[in-house]
Amino acid sequence: MSEGWLAPFLLATLRAATPLIFCALSVVLAERAGVIHIGVEGVMLAGALAGLLGVVFWGDAYVGILFSLLVGLILGLLLALITVYLPSDQVVTGIVFNIFSLGVTSFIFRLAAEKNAAVQALIPVMPGSVFGLSPFMVLALVLTVFMWWFMFRTGPGLKIRSMGEDAHAAHAAGINVVITRMLILTAAAALSALGGAALTIGWVRSFTDNITLGRGFIALAAAYCGRWNPLLATAACILFGAGEALAFRAQAAGEGLNPHYFLMIPYLLTLLVVAVAGKGRAPADVGRPYVRR
Amino acid sequence: MRKRHFSFIALLLVLGLFTVMVLGCPAPADDAVAEPDPVEPDPVRVGAIYSIPDPARGGGWDRAQYAGLKTLETEFGWELSIAEAVEFPKLAETAAEFAERGFDIVIFTSSAHVDAWKEVAPQYPDTWFLLMSVTETLPESDNVAAWVPDMYVYGTMVGALAAMASETGTIGAIGGMPIPALKLMYSGIIEGAKAINPDSEVLVDWVGDWVDVPKHSEVTRLQIERGADVIFAVTGPGTKGVLDGAEAGNALVIGYAADWYDDAPGAILTSVLVDTPPMYRELAEAFNAGTLTKGINQLTAVNFTLADFRGKLPDAEAQIKETIAKIQRGEIQIPRVMHELE
Structure with a gap:
C-alpha cells in the first residue's frame, strides 16, 4: 500500500461502520427488551429514503435527519402494535415488513423523482463534517457509550433487561411490559432509521431502490456477534467496516487475481469472528410474545 | 388476544375498503358525449426486459436504451411494457410470458440476457426477439436480431x-x-x-x-x-x-x-x-415495412458522440x-x- 494509507483506511472503515452501528444498537435495544428486531432492514431502508427526501424537499440535512427519525418512530409504532400489542409472530412480521418496505420505498422514490428531479441527483455534503468525519460517525460512537451506560448502569436499563430475561417476572415487579416494549421498539426503530439516514445523508448522498442491500441484516449479525452488548456490537460493526475497506485495497494491491476473492474478505472476517466468539446467550425471553397470564 | 386481533384486522379492512372506495370513485363525467373512435389497427406491442430496477435512472446503458425505447411510444405510437429487476433465472420465463400474451417484439437489454434470448426465441416464431447489447452469435431461429455496440x-x-x-x-x-x-x-x-x-x-x-x-x-x-x-x-x-x-x-x-x-x-x-433513438427508429421502420431481418447490426464510432462539456x-x-x-x-x-x- 502507498504511503499515507492508514488515515484513508480508517476513514473508509468508519464510513462503512457508521450506518451499521446505529442499526446494531437498535437491535441490541429491542432484543434486550425481549423483541426480535428483524424489521431493522426495512426501517433502515425507509429511514434512508425519508432522510434524502427531507433534504431535497426542505433543503436542510438536519431536517432530513428529523424526518427520518419521525418515519422511524411511526414504523416502530406500527411494528410494536403488531408484534407487542396484538401480539403476532415477531420473526414473520419482521420479514414481511422488510418486503413491504422494499416495495413502498421504491414506489415512493419514483413518485418523488417525478415530482422533483433533484431526488435523483447527489444532495449537498452534510454540514458539520470535519477531516472527513461526518457528524453521524461521532454520534454513533457517543450513542454506543451512552447505550452501554444506560443499559448496564441505570435503573431503567435494568428494567429493560429484565423484560428480555423474563417478561412475567418483570410484570410481577410492576413493569407494564406491553407499553414499555412498545416504547422501546419504537425508539429502536428510530435508531434503525437513523442508520439509514447515516447512509444516504452522511455517506453516499443519494438513494436507489434497496440501497441498504442487507446492511440491516449485517447489523443484526453484529448485535448477535457482540452478545447484545452495545460496545461489542459496535466493535463488530467496525470490524466489518474494516473488512470492506480492506477488500478493495487488497484488490488494488493484488492485481491479476480474481476480484471476488478479495470481495469475500468482510464476510469471511465476520464468519471468523462469529466462530471464535462462540455461542452467546441471548436474552432468555427474546422473541416470545408476551401475553399476560 | 383474539379480540385484539379481530379489532386490528377489522381496522385494516375498514381502511382498505375506504381506500378502494376513494380510489375507485369514477371521475366526474364529462358533459360532452364522446364521439366513438374510428376503428384503428392494434398498436404494435413491445415488451422490454431489464435486470435492474428503475432503468430510466439506472446505469448508463439502461438509461440510453430507455430513451430509445421511449421513441417507439412517442414517435410510432407503439405500446411499450417494461419488466424491470428481472432476475437472471426468470429472464426466459418473462420473455415467454410476453410472447404468450401476444406481444409482437420482445427486447433484451443486456449481454447477460443472451442465454435466455437463445432459449426462448426458437419457441415463439411469431414474435421478434431482439438483443440490444453485445453478442457474437444469434439464436437458432429467424425471428431474431441484435444491435451491438463496438x-x-x-x-x-x-x-x-x-x-x-x-x-x-x-x-x-x-x-x-x-x-x-x-x-x-x-x-x-x-x-x-x-x-x-x-x-x-x-x-x-x-x-x-x-x-x-x-x-x-x-x-x-x-x-x-x-x-x-x-x-x-x-x-x-x-x-x-x-x-x-x-x-x-x-x-x-x-x-x-x-x-x-x-x-x-x-x-x-x-x-x-450511445445515440439510441436512431437505432430504435431503424428497428421500428424495418418492422413496419416488413423488412426486419435476422442479423447483427453494428454500432460503430459514428453512433458514439460527446455530450456538452458545460x-x-x-x-x-x-x-x-x-x-x-x-x-x-x-x-x-x-x-x-x-x-x-x-
Missing part, C-alpha cells in the same frame, strides 16, 4: 478523452463485474489513453455488483487515493456511488452512454453518448472534440489489443 471502439474514445483531460496521467476505470463486454471496452480505454499519452496509467477495479452504491463510492475514493483524477464507470444504479466518491475527491467523471450531468453537475466532465475544461475542449472526431473518421488508428483484466 465496445472496443467506444472504449478507445473514452480512453483518449480521459487521457487528454487527466492532469496526473492516471485514469480510473470502474466496472460492476468483469463481464466480457467490459473487458473489451476497458482494453479499448487502455489503448485509447496510450494513443494520446503513452505514459498514462489506467486503474481497473471491479466492485463485485452493479447496485451497491456505498461500495462504488469507496472504490472510487480508493482510485482517487491512487492518483486517478478522471474516472469512468460502467455499472448499474451503483453509478451514484461513483459520482459521490468523485465529487468528494475532486475528480472528474466521464458519463457512460447517457448524459449524466444532472445527477452530479460538479463531477461530470462530459458523457460519451464549461468544464474550456481550454482543452476544442482539442478533445477534434481528437474524438479524428477517431470517428478513422484518422487516428488505435490497435485492437485485448488486456487481461481480472
Whole structure:
C-alpha cells in the first residue's frame, strides 16, 4: 500500500461502520427488551429514503435527519402494535415488513423523482463534517457509550433487561411490559432509521431502490456477534467496516487475481469472528410474545 | 388476544375498503358525449426486459436504451411494457410470458440476457426477439436480431478523452463485474489513453455488483487515493456511488452512454453518448415495412458522440472534440489489443 494509507483506511472503515452501528444498537435495544428486531432492514431502508427526501424537499440535512427519525418512530409504532400489542409472530412480521418496505420505498422514490428531479441527483455534503468525519460517525460512537451506560448502569436499563430475561417476572415487579416494549421498539426503530439516514445523508448522498442491500441484516449479525452488548456490537460493526475497506485495497494491491476473492474478505472476517466468539446467550425471553397470564 | 386481533384486522379492512372506495370513485363525467373512435389497427406491442430496477435512472446503458425505447411510444405510437429487476433465472420465463400474451417484439437489454434470448426465441416464431447489447452469435431461429455496440471502439474514445483531460496521467476505470463486454471496452480505454499519452496509467477495479452504491463510492475514493483524477464507470444504479466518491475527491467523471450531468453537475466532465433513438427508429421502420431481418447490426464510432462539456475544461475542449472526431473518421488508428483484466 502507498504511503499515507492508514488515515484513508480508517476513514473508509468508519464510513462503512457508521450506518451499521446505529442499526446494531437498535437491535441490541429491542432484543434486550425481549423483541426480535428483524424489521431493522426495512426501517433502515425507509429511514434512508425519508432522510434524502427531507433534504431535497426542505433543503436542510438536519431536517432530513428529523424526518427520518419521525418515519422511524411511526414504523416502530406500527411494528410494536403488531408484534407487542396484538401480539403476532415477531420473526414473520419482521420479514414481511422488510418486503413491504422494499416495495413502498421504491414506489415512493419514483413518485418523488417525478415530482422533483433533484431526488435523483447527489444532495449537498452534510454540514458539520470535519477531516472527513461526518457528524453521524461521532454520534454513533457517543450513542454506543451512552447505550452501554444506560443499559448496564441505570435503573431503567435494568428494567429493560429484565423484560428480555423474563417478561412475567418483570410484570410481577410492576413493569407494564406491553407499553414499555412498545416504547422501546419504537425508539429502536428510530435508531434503525437513523442508520439509514447515516447512509444516504452522511455517506453516499443519494438513494436507489434497496440501497441498504442487507446492511440491516449485517447489523443484526453484529448485535448477535457482540452478545447484545452495545460496545461489542459496535466493535463488530467496525470490524466489518474494516473488512470492506480492506477488500478493495487488497484488490488494488493484488492485481491479476480474481476480484471476488478479495470481495469475500468482510464476510469471511465476520464468519471468523462469529466462530471464535462462540455461542452467546441471548436474552432468555427474546422473541416470545408476551401475553399476560 | 383474539379480540385484539379481530379489532386490528377489522381496522385494516375498514381502511382498505375506504381506500378502494376513494380510489375507485369514477371521475366526474364529462358533459360532452364522446364521439366513438374510428376503428384503428392494434398498436404494435413491445415488451422490454431489464435486470435492474428503475432503468430510466439506472446505469448508463439502461438509461440510453430507455430513451430509445421511449421513441417507439412517442414517435410510432407503439405500446411499450417494461419488466424491470428481472432476475437472471426468470429472464426466459418473462420473455415467454410476453410472447404468450401476444406481444409482437420482445427486447433484451443486456449481454447477460443472451442465454435466455437463445432459449426462448426458437419457441415463439411469431414474435421478434431482439438483443440490444453485445453478442457474437444469434439464436437458432429467424425471428431474431441484435444491435451491438463496438465496445472496443467506444472504449478507445473514452480512453483518449480521459487521457487528454487527466492532469496526473492516471485514469480510473470502474466496472460492476468483469463481464466480457467490459473487458473489451476497458482494453479499448487502455489503448485509447496510450494513443494520446503513452505514459498514462489506467486503474481497473471491479466492485463485485452493479447496485451497491456505498461500495462504488469507496472504490472510487480508493482510485482517487491512487492518483486517478478522471474516472469512468460502467455499472448499474451503483453509478451514484461513483459520482459521490468523485465529487468528494475532486475528480472528474466521464458519463457512460447517457448524459449524466444532472445527477452530479460538479463531477461530470462530459458523457460519451450511445445515440439510441436512431437505432430504435431503424428497428421500428424495418418492422413496419416488413423488412426486419435476422442479423447483427453494428454500432460503430459514428453512433458514439460527446455530450456538452458545460464549461468544464474550456481550454482543452476544442482539442478533445477534434481528437474524438479524428477517431470517428478513422484518422487516428488505435490497435485492437485485448488486456487481461481480472
